Every structure is written in C-alpha cells, then in structure tokens.
Ligand SMILES: [Zn+2]
C-alpha cells in the first residue's frame with residue numbers, strides 16, 4: 001500500500017501562540033509532498049520538523065485570511081534563494097496571484113522558477129489536481145470570504161495476481177498488466193478465463209478531507225462521504241456556538257457531526273481559538289459524538 005499521511009504543522013486559529021502555530025499541513029502521498037495552507041511560521045516549522053520543503057511542488061490554499069497564507073511569500077522567497085528550478089503550482093482563490101506578484105514586483109525579485117496559478121472556485125466542486133495515483137478536488141466551504149476545502153483521493157490500486165491460479169492455468173507473465181487492470185484472460189486455445197479467477201481484490205482506495213474554515217453546514221458532508229481521515233476545524237466549543245456561527249466557524253461538536261454524517265473513519269480537529277490553553281475539553285466534546293476523534297497535534301504524522 002502506498003504511503004498516505006498528513007503531518008500537522010500548525011493548528012492555531014488567527015493568532016500564533018508560543019506552543020501553537022498557524023494552519024499548515026503536509027500531505028504525503030506515495031512520497032509526493034503537498035502543502036495545505038501556509039500560515040506565518042510554516043517554513044520555520046518545516047525546518048524544525050525536518051520536512052524537505054523543496055520537494056513540495058503543489059501548494060493548496062483554502063482561503064485568503066492571513067492565518068492561512070501569510071507564510072507563503074516567505075516560502076516562495078526561500079525557494080528562490082535556495083536555487084529552485086522546478087515549477088511551483090499554487091491552488092488558491094484568484095486574488096492570490098496579484099498579491100504575490102505585487103510583493104515580488106516591489107522587492108524587485110525575479111524568481112528563478114515559475115509559479116503556476118490555478119484559481120479555485122468555492123461555488124463548485126472541481127478536480128484541480130490529477131496525477132497517476134492521486135486526485136484532488138475542491139470542497140465548497142461557507143466562510144466570510146471565498147473558501148474551499150480539499151479532498152485528496154487515491155486512484156484505484158491494480159488488482160493482485162493470484163499466482164497460484166495463474167501458474168495452474170499457464171497464464172504468461174506478459175498478461176499480468178492487463179489482468180491487474182481488471183481484464184479477463186483469453187487463453188491460446190480460445191478459453192476466456194474471467195479476471196476474478198486470476199486476481200484478488202486490490203488495496204482499498206483511501207481519501208483525506210481537509211475542511212477549514214467553515215460554518216457548520218451539511219452540504220459538504222456528502223461530498224466527503226466515506227473519507228478515511230477528516231480534518232475539520234473546531235475553533236470553539238459548543239458554549240460559543242452563536243459566536244462560531246457569526247464568525248462563520250465551527251464548534252468541536254459540529255466537527256464531530258460532520259464526521260458522523262460523512263461516515264469518516266477518523267476525525268482530526270484543529271484551528272483552535274487562542275482562548276483555549278487546554279484542548280482536552282474540545283476533544284471530549286467531539287468524542288461524545290464521534291469517538292474516533294483526535295487533536296491535530298503539531299509535528300505529529302497521522303496515517304490516512
Ligand atoms: Zn483561519
């Protein structure tokens with residue numbers, strides 16, 4: 001099975017604290033690294049966590065509140081100073097391009113690599129990234145400014161060859177690629193052997209959903225249905241549900257409700273308000289509704 005994990009870089013909402021950084025996380029899929037959000041301090045956190053940031057070629061920005069992207073210009077600049085040549089793809093609301101371009105223009109910086117901008121649209125669900133093993137689609141969020149979450153879904157694994165059956169039925173190795181993709185086998189004497197006799201079920205496809213920032217709503221629960229791991233913001237506890245609604249954020253209990261409705265395997269909560277020193281009450285609130293809830297702890301890597 002391919003590596004598929006998420007490393008939390010920052011889990012604080014709005015303000016950095018001495019023990020919590022602003023939103024950012026690195027998704028590793030089959031050795032490819034993807035950065036999701038890039039709050040201030042992200043590059044320093046990546047150095048501390050020994051994450052090889054130069055291997056990141058794709059950065060997904062949920063929205064243009066500062067706590068989710070103020071670290072980006074610093075990272076872009078560091079990539080330049082380190083002699084980066086590879087293209088850098090940025091997926092974000094369309095205004096990001098003019099913000100970054102202005103910062104580079106005024107500092108007279110001519111990057112020695114290309115930035116390729118891909119604008120996201122919070123009104124639709126669309127595929128924004130597609131390689132041979134992974135697809136990333138947007139998840140429309142409801143927040144004070146245009147915001148999308150991101151759903152990372154693995155492509156199907158090839159089926160496994162049933163070696164015992166293949167040898168017994170004299171199936172040549174040259175047919176294995178077709179068999180792995182699900183085709184039946186036509187033997188030399190013209191007998192059609194169904195694929196199910198020659199292969200066994202592949203590894204299951206997994207998916208990871210990143211949902212931040214958003215007011216609680218049920219619209220996107222269907223879109224992330226069956227995700228193995230859900231990261232959901234839990235800025236406040238339920239006693240502040242009205243404030244959460246006005247600020248268009250979610251409570252810990254609401255994050256857990258999304259996990260229930262989407263039948264997620266596990267829930268990671270994050271984007272905690274600076275008012276909470278102790279996060280255990282947020283965890284307990286969510287666990288009462290969805291027991292498989294965990295706090296997004298910085299520096300910790302969670303398997304999908
Ligand atoms: Zn935020």
Ligand SMILES: [Zn+2]
Nearest residue numbers: 063065143213
């Ligand atoms: Zn926000």
